[in-house]
Amino acid sequence: MTPAEFKAQYQEFDDVSDAVIQSRLDTFDLLYQGDYGDLRDYLSGLYTAHQVTVFHVNTGSGPVQTVTSRRVDSISWSYAESSTAEKAGEFASTKYGLEFFAIMSQLGAGPVMAGCEQ
Secondary structure, eight states: OOHHHHHHHOGGGTTSOHHHHHHHHHHHHHHOOSOOGGGHHHHHHHHHHHHHHHHTOOOSOOOOOEEEEEETTTTEEEEEOOHHHHHHGGGGGSHHHHHHHHHHHHHTOSGGGTTOOO
């Protein structure tokens, strides 16, 4: 995947420099050297989108959370953290990271699994 291909797929990152995107794509290639077949570009895109969101921009791309309780008067909401989000660690901080973690967990591959209880 190239920075241009990444930006075509993730248009919310059009303002991010190609150098930043390329460095994150390169990091994916270093950390995840397995054979992911047709999923390789998709996974590298998710990883890069997560990393760019966390370290370079704030796109409002946080993970989806479920309201478990609420109060209308004086407005009070509570969110439940899913067991997937708990296991995902720092990948739980964006929707891209959560999807990346979920797919990698199904594949049982890569450093993302290190130290995670199943």
